[in-house]
Amino acid sequence: MFGYLRQQFGVSNGAWLPIVHKAPKGPSRIALSLDDGPSPRTTLKVLELLKTHDARATFFLSGERAEQYPELVQAIVDSGNAIYAHGYSHVRLDRLAPEAALDELRRTEAILAKARPTPQDYIVRLPYGSGHRSPDMHRLLKAWLPGCQIGHWRYDFKDFALADDCVDLSQVERNCNAAVEAAFADPRFLGSTILMHEDPIGVPARYIGDVASILLERILLTAQVKGVAVTEMLPVRQKLVNRYIRTVYME
Numbered sequence: 001m002f003g004y005l006r007q008q009f010g011v012s013n014g015a016w017l018p019i020v021h022k023a024p025k026g027p028s029r030i031a032l033s034l035d036d037g038p039s040p041r042t043t044l045k046v047l048e049l050l051k052t053h054d055a056r057a058t059f060f061l062s063g064e065r066a067e068q069y070p071e072l073v074q075a076i077v078d079s080g081n082a083i084y085a086h087g088y089s090h091v092r093l094d095r096l097a098p099e100a101a102l103d104e105l106r107r108t109e110a111i112l113a114k115a116r117p118t119p120q121d122y123i124v125r126l127p128y129g130s131g132h133r134s135p136d137m138h139r140l141l142k143a144w145l146p147g148c149q150i151g152h153w154r155y156d157f158k159d160f161a162l163a164d165d166c167v168d169l170s171q172v173e174r175n176c177n178a179a180v181e182a183a184f185a186d187p188r189f190l191g192s193t194i195l196m197h198e199d200p201i202g203v204p205a206r207y208i209g210d211v212a213s214i215l216l217e218r219i220l221l222t223a224q225v226k227g228v229a230v231t232e233m234l235p236v237r238q239k240l241v242n243r244y245i246r247t248v249y250m251e
Helices: 002-009 043-052 063-068 070-078 098-112 135-144 169-185 208-226
Strands: 029-037 058-061 082-085 122-124 148-151 193-197 229-231 240-242
Touching: 029 043, 029 208, 043 070, 043 208, 058 063, 058 070, 063 070, 063 098, 070 082, 070 098, 082 098, 082 122, 098 135, 135 148, 169 208, 193 208, 208 229
Parallel strands: 029 058, 029 193, 029 229, 058 082, 122 148
Antiparallel strands: none
């Protein structure tokens, strides 16, 4: 019975952590998050676009890639954007033994900590969003870092598919334009944290490395026209009925 209640109503033994899924300071903003970096195909282009448009983003970095490209990790930090762990090898943490899941996070943060101090209020992005509804995962993260929060999203561009079957960049551009138009027309978009990927891990499409910069530029230009600020994610204080039941449950 308790297992059923945990799944259906968000009941736990007080282990819940806050889930960050909204943009800070209201609906005239979107919070931009980028997974799977850093990458020599994308990171510097993304940083230049953010600087040009006076925007900020939160980068959830792969430990394997961060270890391979420490100069790109440092470039993100030096640009004033935030970095957090996205696991080391981009596997579902909820399918690992607890110690193995913790090792994925510890190894990644040890690499990131070379570029900046470990934040006390830490936002972690679980690969594939895996385990964000599991009290066991919340408990594990709380044991790792007591100030940990889960960085989720409310709008997913599914940008990993925008280059599928494209034979040239003009097709990618059309797909990105259509995706941005649909996003700004969607009532869930404004005021939300949006999910993008720098260079999606495991996606073989020929032009996948071009999607991030093309899509981001369209987002930033449209946001400028519409008076929408593009900002980083910030830790939140999520209200609870009590320490056992969550009032907000992310899908």
